[in-house]
Amino acid sequence: MLDKKYNAREKEEKWLKYWLDEEVYKFERNDKEVYSIDTPPPTVSGNIHIGHIFSYSQTEMIARYKRLRGYNVFYPFGFDDNGLPSERLVEKKIKKRAHQIGREEFNKLCYEITSEYEEEFKDLFNKLGVSTDWNLAYKTISPESIKISQESFLDLANKNHVYKAESPALWCTECLTTFAQAELETNNFDSSFNHIKFSTKEGDNFVIATTRPELLPAIVSVFINPEDEKNAHLIGKTAVIPVVDVEVPILADDKVEKDKGSGIVMCCTFGDQTDIEWWNKYKLPLKHIISPYGKIKDEVPVYGGLKISDARVKILEDLDKGGFLVKTEPINHEVQTHERCGKPVEYTIMDQWFIDVINHKEDFLKIGSEINWHPTYMKSRYDDWVNSLAWDWCISRQRYFGVPFPVWYCDKCDEVIYAKSEELPVNPLVDKPSIKECPKCGHDSFRAEEDVMDTWATSSVTPLINMRYKEKENYEDILKPMSLRTNASDIIRTWDFYTIVKSFYHFNERPWRDVMISGFVMAGKGEKISKSKNNAASDPFKIIEQYSADAVRYWAASGRLGTDISYSEETLLRGKKLINKLYNASKLVELHLENYKDKQFDDFEFFDKWILSKYTEMEKAYLKYLDNYEIGLALNTLEKFFWNFCDNYLEIVKHRLYRPEEFGEKETFSAKKTVYYLLYKLLQNFSIYLPFVTEEIFKGIYNTNKSIHTSLIEKSPYNFNVIKEGDMLLEIISIVRGSKTNHNVSLKTEVSKLSLDLSDDLNQFLKEGLNDFKATLFIKELDINIINKDFEVKDIILDLE
RNA sequence: GGGUGAUUAGAUCAGUUGGUUAGAUCGUUACGUUGACAUCGUAAAGGUCACUGGUUCGAGUCCAGUAUCACCCACCA
Numbered sequence A: 001m002l003d004k005k006y007n008a009r010e011k012e013e014k015w016l017k018y019w020l021d022e023e024v025y026k027f028e029r030n031d032k033e034v035y036s037i038d039t040p041p042p043t044v045s046g047n048i049h050i051g052h053i054f055s056y057s058q059t060e061m062i063a064r065y066k067r068l069r070g071y072n073v074f075y076p077f078g079f080d081d082n083g084l085p086s087e088r089l090v091e092k093k094i095k096k097r098a099h100q101i102g103r104e105e106f107n108k109l110c111y112e113i114t115s116e117y118e119e120e121f122k123d124l125f126n127k128l129g130v131s132t133d134w135n136l137a138y139k140t141i142s143p144e145s146i147k148i149s150q151e152s153f154l155d156l157a158n159k160n161h162v163y164k165a166e167s168p169a170l171w172c173t174e175c176l177t178t179f180a181q182a183e184l185e186t187n188n189f190d191s192s193f194n195h196i197k198f199s200t201k202e203g204d205n206f207v208i209a210t211t212r213p214e215l216l217p218a219i220v221s222v223f224i225n226p227e228d229e230k231n232a233h234l235i236g237k238t239a240v241i242p243v244v245d246v247e248v249p250i251l252a253d254d255k256v257e258k259d260k261g262s263g264i265v266m267c268c269t270f271g272d273q274t275d276i277e278w279w280n281k282y283k284l285p286l287k288h289i290i291s292p293y294g295k296i297k298d299e300v301p302v303y304g305g306l307k308i309s310d311a312r313v314k315i316l317e318d319l320d321k322g323g324f325l326v327k328t329e330p331i332n333h334e335v336q337t338h339e340r341c342g343k344p345v346e347y348t349i350m351d352q353w354f355i356d357v358i359n360h361k362e363d364f365l366k367i368g369s370e371i372n373w374h375p376t377y378m379k380s381r382y383d384d385w386v387n388s389l390a391w392d393w394c395i396s397r398q399r400y401f402g403v404p405f406p407v408w409y410c411d412k413c414d415e416v417i418y419a420k421s422e423e424l425p426v427n428p429l430v431d432k433p434s435i436k437e438c439p440k441c442g443h444d445s446f447r448a449e450e451d452v453m454d455t456w457a458t459s460s461v462t463p464l465i466n467m468r469y470k471e472k473e474n475y476e477d478i479l480k481p482m483s484l485r486t487n488a489s490d491i492i493r494t495w496d497f498y499t500i501v502k503s504f505y506h507f508n509e510r511p512w513r514d515v516m517i518s519g520f521v522m523a524g525k526g527e528k529i530s531k532s533k534n535n536a537a538s539d540p541f542k543i544i545e546q547y548s549a550d551a552v553r554y555w556a557a558s559g560r561l562g563t564d565i566s567y568s569e570e571t572l573l574r575g576k577k578l579i580n581k582l583y584n585a586s587k588l589v590e591l592h593l594e595n596y597k598d599k600q601f602d603d604f605e606f607f608d609k610w611i612l613s614k615y616t617e618m619e620k621a622y623l624k625y626l627d628n629y630e631i632g633l634a635l636n637t638l639e640k641f642f643w644n645f646c647d648n649y650l651e652i653v654k655h656r657l658y659r660p661e662e663f664g665e666k667e668t669f670s671a672k673k674t675v676y677y678l679l680y681k682l683l684q685n686f687s688i689y690l691p692f693v694t695e696e697i698f699k700g701i702y703n704t705n706k707s708i709h710t711s712l713i714e715k716s717p718y719n720f721n722v723i724k725e726g727d728m729l730l731e732i733i734s735i736v737r738g739s740k741t742n743h744n745v746s747l748k749t750e751v752s753k754l755s756l757d758l759s760d761d762l763n764q765f766l767k768e769g770l771n772d773f774k775a776t777l778f779i780k781e782l783d784i785n786i787i788n789k790d791f792e793v794k795d796i797i798l799d800l801e
Numbered sequence B: 001g002g003g004u005g006a007u008u009a010g011a012u013c014a015g016u017u018g019g020u021u022a023g024a025u026c027g028u029u030a031c032g033u034u035g036a037c038a039u040c041g042u043a044a045a046g047g048u049c050a051c052u053g054g055u056u057c058g059a060g061u062c063c064a065g066u067a068u069c070a071c072c073c074a075c076c077a
Helices: A008-021 A050-068 A084-094 A103-127 A143-158 A213-218 A273-281 A308-321 A358-369 A378-388 A455-459 A462-466 A489-507 A540-547 A549-557 A569-591 A606-627 A631-658 A665-687 A691-701 A723-742 A760-768 A770-777
Strands: A034-038 A072-074 A162-172 A177-179 A184-200 A205-210 A219-224 A238-241 A246-252 A264-268 A325-338 A346-355 A372-374 A407-410 A416-418 A446-448 A482-488 A512-518 A521-524 A751-759 A779-787 A791-798
Touching: A008 A103, A008 A549, A008 A691, A034 A050, A034 A462, A050 A072, A050 A103, A050 A482, A050 A512, A050 A521, A050 A540, A050 A549, A050 A631, A050 A665, A084 A103, A103 A540, A143 A162, A143 A455, A143 A462, A143 A489, A177 A346, A184 A213, A184 A308, A205 A264, A213 A219, A213 A264, A213 A308, A219 A273, A264 A273, A308 A325, A358 A378, A358 A489, A372 A378, A378 A489, A455 A489, A462 A489, A482 A489, A489 A512, A540 A549, A540 A569, A549 A569, A549 A631, A549 A691, A569 A631, A569 A665, A569 A691, A606 A631, A606 A665, A606 A723, A631 A665, A631 A723, A631 A770, A665 A691, A723 A751, A723 A760, A723 A770, A723 A791, A751 A760, A760 A770, A760 A779, A770 A779
Parallel strands: A034 A072, A034 A482, A219 A246, A372 A512, A482 A512, A751 A779
Antiparallel strands: A162 A177, A162 A346, A184 A205, A184 A238, A184 A325, A219 A264, A238 A246, A407 A416, A407 A446, A751 A791
16 A cells, blocks of 8 residues: 655665665676666765766666666676875865875875765765666776776787877876876966067067966077068077077977967977977977976076966066066966866976877777767767877876886886786785896896876776676676766766777777767856855755655756756756656555456557557657667656646546446446556656656555566557547547636536537547546536537536536 | 857746647646645746748758857967
8 A cells, every 4th residue: 555645755765775685786697688887987086966966867767777678787886086086085184295194104095085985975876776786886996996907008018009208298286297188177367468578699679478488498499480471580590588598599380370479489398288399390409497396496597496476476577677578468368277176287298108099090980980979969079089189198197096007117227017917906116026037137126117097097997897807707798898888078088088999909899889978967057066156056965855866866867868957946846746746646546456457458448548549659759769868858758648647537537437337347447457557657667767756656556576677668559549539539628627717616517518519530439438528527418510620619508506 | 269069938948850829847827625646736828939141832940150158179479
């Protein structure tokens, strides 16, 4: 028996426990086809927000859908707990920087603190009803993941796709590490545009405008566009840099824009990426003046030891004193920053490990086109990114909490010593190489590689982690390729791209068949969710408590795939209403199924045929949408049908259900069979969105299975071709109801006489459903006149006594 | 500046290959306690489908341009 009222909080707790205790979502090998999902391991950065609910719910609904369609669903969860975001979380929490407490101690704290946050994540996802098998869960910093990540590195090294090189790299003076192109972000900064007077040895004067005057000591040349007539006379001469008094050549390059600033550019090593390009192209000397900590290097005269910002002030003062500063104008401009901390990027030059991506763009594009992108237009974002790649993928990070490179160097000849596969996982700082002597020079002492890998170098192998790559017990056979990757559109260029890179290098194959890209949660139209503004209900736990997990999932399912969604109380309330309606409709059905025994039957009444046919039509659309990952559109279709089912069909059929003596046994059985069948189907359809309330109803009324979530959808066979006629009769019912409303009387008011003009055809159908029709509208007398049109309501006489 | 998408009722969103009066929910208004449901029901009001052109017998839907928003990229002298 269903309770009188549905208590979501109590029932959600109950069914969550049941699912976990009964291992309803446990993955076991069997002969069913596997459907596997590569879901994003959330970054453990201490910040759980509403966006997590949104994208993870959508993926989860696909898992439930595929389970209902008979697939053996492989859906493991993970946590991305290595790398900078986790380090920053820990540093914030202990209020100390990593280098202040030392590597070993710091890593220990990282393990502990990230584990705490993972429990919180796990709790949230459980409460949301995420149907994962936690036995399959992984952490990107676990020994197993480290082993697989190192294995991946060695495989790429073996295939000559990684190399070590001294090369310019993006450097963060806040995080004290290099980072990858993909981690760049643009931010707006207030700054000043300084017009500085230069001269040439030959006696000319010219002006260069710059936002970074502190880089004057790093100038190695000056560039002018070869077609710039105004400045052409300077090309080939020697420029004298003011204040620092150094001479550099004036060269020509067509990358210079004639009309920008004075049309003359200073080239520093390094101020931006163009500088690096020119430095390479023209083999310019290196003057690297920025220290890792964001100061001017000590050896630089006058300005050595100053912070970048202080050096800027000082050099502007000196320029002004010397009469070199023509003018200074304030500007707000975009500056490239490190996305993890927002600090403007600097450049450094050091030994780094790189993965070659520039040489295989064509291959990555090809793999990209072998994957089905949902929505399809998301593929062009991937293509654009691959086409725009300018750097190889730098995977060295001068950090602590990450996967160590399985690498040592010979102390004498610097030969690279790779770990052996069977030694993994290794920490070269602790472990020693298995060889005793350097194979190149015979020397017998080695030093460890101290850098760790970029986080993406590990999260890009989640398919390998999922398949337990090279483990004895593995899933390699069923996960090559995986069925689905899901993520939001912002990490196409990182997570999706890098995973494709690795899959191509390891297996020469696409990592997944389908990719499903979701949008973002917005606070309102065009308003981004932001922590500082606090413009969204920030605590997902509170939202679940307030509205129930089912209602939150309902909100998360709304909208088209790939488009942004707003945080909307209205939608949450709408979900709550739907849950209530579903529960109450089920109670009505339950009431009439007390002694019901299902059996083969096909002699349905007219309105039963009508609603069954409508269902079949709806189901087709529902399945089609879900097969295309259009979760929201499937829900729309389903919901529309459901409200019609309640407001119209149940209102019609309840008379027959209550009064079998008046309508007949067979006729009443037809109604029972219809509601028994359709409610079951609707519960299944809703179960992917509302797993808790549907389970409660299913177990209360049907209980034909361990859980509704392990039942199977069998397509509805009913199709009686009466949809049009039924819809027309419904229109007539609506007109008569409208008449009652306009007279301000109850819908139970009797109709003394209803006069209808009907086509002969429609009249035949009405005859089949006549008793239902009359009972629904409380009609005493019905007068029908046959015409050529479909129908017209001629006269409604209400019994207004 | 470039790529991709979005722009529909006061709010949140649907509208599947172009085809009659553009749909739903919330909110508003009126009415109705009807044996699942007042966390309800019935109905009403509410839209120049961002703007400007074009294709077509016919455009919310296709094309071009403009504006605004979002994600990504480039520039960042």
